[in-house]
Amino acid sequence: MEKDLKAIVERVERMERLYDEWRAVVASTERMLDMYSSAMERAGELLEYYDGGLWQKDFEADEVGVLPASLKRGVLSEDGVWNLLTDDKELRRRMAELASEK
Numbered sequence: 001m002e003k004d005l006k007a008i009v010e011r012v013e014r015m016e017r018l019y020d021e022w023r024a025v026v027a028s029t030e031r032m033l034d035m036y037s038s039a040m041e042r043a044g045e046l047l048e049y050y051d052g053g054l055w056q057k058d059f060e061a062d063e064v065g066v067l068p069a070s071l072k073r074g075v076l077s078e079d080g081v082w083n084l085l086t087d088d089k090e091l092r093r094r095m096a097e098l099a100s101e102k
Contacts, residue, residue, distance in 0.1 A: 050081045
C-alpha cells in the first residue's frame with residue numbers, strides 16, 4: 001500500500017501543478033481578451049485615419065521633414081497598419097480554430 005500511496009501522491013501533485021498552470025493561463029487569457037476587445041472598440045478610429053486620407057497627408061508631411069524628429073511615427077510606416085491588420089486576422093483565425101476544438 002505504501003508504494004501505491006506514493007504513486008497516488010505523486011500523481012495528485014502532478015495533476016495539481018497542471019491544474020494550477022491551466023487555471024493561471026485561463027485567467028491571464030481572459031484578461032488579455034478583455035484588453036483585445038477594448039482595443040478593437042477603438043481600432044475603428046485608426047482604420048478611418050488610415051483609409052480616410054489623413055494618413056496620406058501626415059505621411060507626406062513626414063516625407064518633407066515637417067514633423068519633429070523626436071515624434072514617434074510607427075503609424076506612418078507604409079506597411080505598419082497593414083501588417084497589424086494581417087496579424088490581427090491571423091490571431092482571429094487561431095482563436096476561432098481553438099474555439100472550435102472539442
